[in-house]
Amino acid sequence: MFARGLKRKCADHEEDMGGALAGFRAVPSYSLQRQSLLDMSLVKLQLCHMLVEPNLCRSVLIANTVRQIQEEMTQDGTWRVAAPQSTGRAPLDRLVSTEILCRSMREQDGVHPAPGMGDDHVLGPGSELSTVTSAQTPRDPQNSVWEMDSPRENRGNFQKSLDQIFETLETRNPSSAEELFSDMDSSYYDLDTVLTGVVSRAEPGPCDGLQGLPPVATPASSSSCKSDLGELDHVMEILVET
Amino acid sequence: SLLLAVSLPTADIISTVEFNHTGELLATGDKGGRVVIFQREPESKNAPHSQGEYDVYSTFQSHEPEFDYLKSLEIEEKINKIKWLPQQNAAHSLLSTNDKTIKLWKITERDKRPEGYNLKDEEGKLKDLSTVTSLQVPVLKPMDLMVEVSPRRVFANGHTYHINSISVNSDCETYMSADDLRINLWHLAVTDRSFNIVDIKPANMEDLTEVITASEFHPHHCNLFVYSSSKGSLRLCDMRAAALCDKHSKLFEEPEDPSNRSFFSEIISSVSDVKFSHSGRYMLTRDYLTVKVWDLNMEARPLETYQVHDYLRSKLCSLYENDCIFDKFECAWNGSDSVIMTGAYNNFFRMFDRNTKRDVTLEASRESSKPRAVLKPRRVCVGGKRRRDDISVDSLDFTKKILHTAWHPTENIIAIAATNNLYIFQDKVNSDMH
Numbered sequence: 064m065f066a067r068g069l070k071r072k073c074a075d076h077e078e079d080m081g082g083a084l085a086g087f088r089a090v091p092s093y094s095l096q097r098q099s100l101l102d103m104s105l106v107k108l109q110l111c112h113m114l115v116e117p118n119l120c121r122s123v124l125i126a127n128t129v130r131q132i133q134e135e136m137t138q139d140g141t142w143r144v145a146a147p148q149s150t151g152r153a154p155l156d157r158l159v160s161t162e163i164l165c166r167s168m169r170e171q172d173g174v175h176p177a178p179g180m181g182d183d184h185v186l187g188p189g190s191e192l193s194t195v196t197s198a199q200t201p202r203d204p205q206n207s208v209w210e211m212d213s214p215r216e217n218r219g220n221f222q223k224s225l226d227q228i229f230e231t232l233e234t235r236n237p238s239s240a241e242e243l244f245s246d247m248d249s250s251y252y253d254l255d256t257v258l259t260g261v262v263s264r265a266e267p268g269p270c271d272g273l274q275g276l277p278p279v280a281t282p283a284s285s286s287s288c289k290s291d292l293g294e295l296d297h298v299m300e301i302l303v304e305t
Numbered sequence: 306s307l308l309l310a311v312s313l314p315t316a317d318i319i320s321t322v323e324f325n326h327t328g329e330l331l332a333t334g335d336k337g338g339r340v341v342i343f344q345r346e347p348e349s350k351n352a353p354h355s356q357g358e359y360d361v362y363s364t365f366q367s368h369e370p371e372f373d374y375l376k377s378l379e380i381e382e383k384i385n386k387i388k389w390l391p392q393q394n395a396a397h398s399l400l401s402t403n404d405k406t407i408k409l410w411k412i413t414e415r416d417k418r419p420e421g422y423n424l425k426d427e428e429g430k431l432k433d434l435s436t437v438t439s440l441q442v443p444v445l446k447p448m449d450l451m452v453e454v455s456p457r458r459v460f461a462n463g464h465t466y467h468i469n470s471i472s473v474n475s476d477c478e479t480y481m482s483a484d485d486l487r488i489n490l491w492h493l494a495v496t497d498r499s500f501n502i503v504d505i506k507p508a509n510m511e512d513l514t515e516v517i518t519a520s521e522f523h524p525h526h527c528n529l530f531v532y533s534s535s536k537g538s539l540r541l542c543d544m545r546a547a548a549l550c551d552k553h554s555k556l557f558e559e560p561e562d563p564s565n566r567s568f569f570s571e572i573i574s575s576v577s578d579v580k581f582s583h584s585g586r587y588m589l590t591r592d593y594l595t596v597k598v599w600d601l602n603m604e605a606r607p608l609e610t611y612q613v614h615d616y617l618r619s620k621l622c623s624l625y626e627n628d629c630i631f632d633k634f635e636c637a638w639n640g641s642d643s644v645i646m647t648g649a650y651n652n653f654f655r656m657f658d659r660n661t662k663r664d665v666t667l668e669a670s671r672e673s674s675k676p677r678a679v680l681k682p683r684r685v686c687v688g689g690k691r692r693r694d695d696i697s698v699d700s701l702d703f704t705k706k707i708l709h710t711a712w713h714p715t716e717n718i719i720a721i722a723a724t725n726n727l728y729i730f731q732d733k734v735n736s737d738m739h
Contacts, residue, residue, distance in 0.1 A: 096622075100568060103626060116378045116404075119466055119485040120516045120535050121631045124572045127514055128625075131568055 094141055101132045307680045307719070307730040311358055312671060315341065319722035321709055325389040325397065328713040331359055331720055332399060333727055334384025338368035340401055342412065343729075359729050363412060363452040368403040380405050386471050390493070393477070398457070400480060404467040407482055409458035409493065417445040463489050463499045470520045476527040483520040483532060486513075490544075502550045503532060503542065518633075519578050525585045529554075537574030537592060539599065557588070557599050559606045569621040569630065577633035582642040583714075589645055591636040594618060596647050598659065611657045611664065614649050616687045616698045629703050637712040637719075648707025651696065652723050653683060669707060669721040669728040680730065 091099070107125050317335040324331050331343040344362035371380040382403055390398040390409075397412040421443040426432050466484035473480045481490050481502070488503035503520075507513050520532035528544045540553035561570065573593035580589045587608070588599040594615055597607035613634075617624060624630040629650075636647040648654045649666075657664045666683045686695040709722040717732030 097568075100622065100625075116373075116376065116380075116467070118631070120518060120575070121628075123513060123516050124535055124575060124631070127571055128568055131571075 094139075097132055097136070101129065101136075104129045104132070307667065307717075307732055308678060311727075311729045313361075313727045313729075315725045315727055318725050319709060319727060320383050321386050322711040322720045322722050322727070323387045323389060323399075324711050324713050324720070325399075326391050326714060328715060328718065330362065330389070330397060331711070331729070332387045332389065333720075333722065334367065334387050334401055335725075336381075336383045338366055338370070338382030338384060338403065340365055340367045340384060340387065340399075340410070358731075363454055365410070365454045367401045367408060367410065368406065371405075385468055388471050388473050388480070390473055391477050400471055400473065402468050402471050402482065405461070405464055407460040407463070407468070407471060407491075408456055409460070411455050411457045413453050413455075415451045415453060416448060418448040419443045420446045458493070458496050460491055460496050460499070463491070469518060472520060472522040472530065474522045474527050475525055479527075481520065481522060481530060483517050485516040488517065488520055488530075488532060488550075500548075502544060502548070504549065504551060518576050521579055521581055523585055524581050524583065531579055531581070531588060533576035533579040533590060535575040536571060537576055539576065539579060539588065539590065541601065555601070555604050557604045557607075559597075567621070569625060572625070572630055573621065578635040580636055580638060582638050583640060584642055587642065589636050589638055591634050591647055593630060593632075593634075596636050596645055596657065598645070609659065611645070611655075613647055613655055614685070616685060620698070624703075627703065629706075632706055632708065634706075634708050635710055637710050639712050639717065640715040646710055646712060646719065648710050648721070650703050650706050651701040652705040652707060653685075654707045654710060654721055669723045669726075669730075670705075671726070 104125050108122065108129065315333065315335060317337040317339065319333050319335050321334040322331070323333075329345050331345075333341050333343075335341070341361060342363045343359040345359050346357040348357045367384055368382040370382045372378075373380055380403065384401050384403060386400075386402050388400045390400065392398075395413070399410050399412070401408050401410060420427070421441050423437060423440055423443075424432055424434075460482070463482060464484045464487070466486050468482050468484050470483040471480060472483075478494075479490055479492050481488055482499075483489075483503075486504065486506040487501055489499040490502050491499045503517070505515065505517060514536075516535045518533045518535055520530060523529035523531070529541060530544070530550075531539055531541045533539050537558065539557035541555040541557070542550035543554045544550060546552070546554065561574075576590045576592050578589075578591045581587070582589065586601060588601065590597045590599065590607075591613075594617060595613055596611045598609040600608045621630060634648050636645060638645055643660055644656055644658050646654060646656045652668050652670045653666050654669060655664060655666050666685065667680045668683050681694075684692065684695045685701070686692070686697055691697070705724065707721055707723055711720045713719065719730050721728040721730065
């Protein structure tokens with residue numbers, strides 16, 4: 064209800080800005096791009112079974128980005144149905160201009176939106192935009208999950224889930240034997256791994272030039288398929304109000 | 306003008322490069338835990354203008370992969386950093402580190418062998434004493450040069466998080482190692498304990514928003530060191546002030562430009578490398594798009610800022626998506642602190658002359674540099690007029706990144722690591738930049 068009303072408001076707002084914007088209706092708006100960035104960041108933080116302890120610096124930077132987006136979205140009061148992602152993901156060996164998100168506040172049309180205002184400040188021309196998709200390989204079973212329309216939870220639950228994601232490292236007690244055999248679901252909250260979390264098991268770091276750039280999240284190996292599905296369910300539970 | 310002296314394919318991806326204090330030796334570490342040391346050949350008397358070139362001197366396995374059974378995680382054998390100790394006798398020593406363990410290696414040469422033992426024969430077997438009729442004094446005879454490397458110390462269990470830096474103190478007795486959240490001070494002779502001198506781990510890990518990215522001792526003042534953070538700040542600390550140097554003596558931070566703010570502002574401000582100048586008066590930092598020179602006496606903002614590849618500013622979202630935005634580039638000073646150098650993508654590296662304010666982009670690749678040919682400056686075009694050899698931003702290869710570079714301590718010789726090729730460039734004619 065909240066989302067629907069907001070959407071209509073945005074559409075009106077778009078139309079209010081006149082025909083000049085009509086040509087840009089196909090272009091994803093700032094808020095869509097921001098939502099995509101949020102999705103992508105959450106995927107990057109997502110716990111997968113890793114062989115090597117992931118990079119803490121990278122995880123902290125991504126987590127900070129998520130917090131920033133969350134703060135801004137909270138100020139905007141914007142929680143809305145995500146539009147369907149565009150097909151495919153940007154090829155990794157070529158850059159596509161994604162200017163909107165990289166633009167400074169000053170360059171954006173108008174002023175930083177006051178809370179309650181339509182969040183659609185459609186930006187100026189000139190960018191060959193591609194939707195920032197959560198970069199998943201098509202065969203990844205999680206892919207369809209991230210791409211389908213899913214109602215975003217309200218502010219409160221999101222904050223809660225974000226806090227859950229940033230659980231203290233000390234919850235992982237190394238001397239506890241059950242640690243090693245613990246339920247896979249609880250390992251999602253765990254550790255180091257969440258904050259340091261992410262990504263492909265095959266990834267020692269982004270510098271692995273010979274292998275090319277790995278996708279953001281590679282599919283888990285068959286042996287951990289079941290636990291991955293468990294994690295997936297868990298993630299979905301958090302994101303989708305059930 | 307730089308020309309290519311040697312390009313060497315290596316077995317594995319190079320992860321660190323470091324000249325020793327005289328520049329005679331160049332050490333590289335790789336992803337497979339190996340260290341390869343190159344030695345500069347003495348200049349030939351026959352060709353006085355031909356400067357010595359670097360040949361392989363020694364290769365050894367420094368670190369092996371390990372498995373942390375408690376965390377069910379592998380500990381990579383990749384060598385993160387190598388630092389040479391100042392040479393104090395005939396032997397050379399260096400520290401090498403992976404994510405968790407630092408090792409001290411001693412490198413010695415053997416070019417003589419004793420011969421003529423009384424009790425042993427040539428193969429070392431005991432002689433039949435009845436055949437010994439007279440005593441002889443063993444003599445040292447020359448033999449083929451043998452380089453022996455032995456591990457002298459293993460500094461283990463000092464770090465919970467991944468080690469990103471090591472730095473030898475000017476006192477030559479201590480060194481520090483830094484991980485994401487802590488910095489430890491070690492004595493080179495003591496392996497079973499270290500002193501924690503910086504700890505930024507919050508009581509509640511949920512509150513973690515900043516990590517240590519690099520650190521280094523001051524080249525002359527043994528009590529001073531600097532560490533950089535993922536938020537773009539530098540903290541200069543004085544070990545005389547307190548045992549735990551959580552309170553910095555000086556905080557160097559450039560105020561954020563509010564008009565340039567985006568979701569990626571913090572990520573691109575994260576400092577990936579910090580290096581004191583040889584003089585000790587300045588610091589050089591590298592963040593994702595720039596290199597900055599800081600004056601130790603001015604905390605408010607950098608003295609100089611140089612754009613490495615500002616054309617990437619509009620591509621940050623894509624670079625975030627493919628993780629390139631987290632690449633950690635190193636930076637280097639030349640011997641006189643007048644030129645600074647750093648790597649970029651597409652096997653490009655950049656040099657900035659602080660005096661003339663001129664800069665140049667060069668490429669380290671086999672295709673574009675033949676031995677003894679002068680390196681040709683490259684240019685990235687961002688739209689507008691395009692010259693014949695220009696590369697467009699969209700054609701840049703982001704898998705070819707020059708993260709590790711090193712500059713000879715006194716001469717214009719640079720070592721560039723391009724994935725698994727090591728390039729050594731030497732200045733033939735003069736030391737001016739073109």
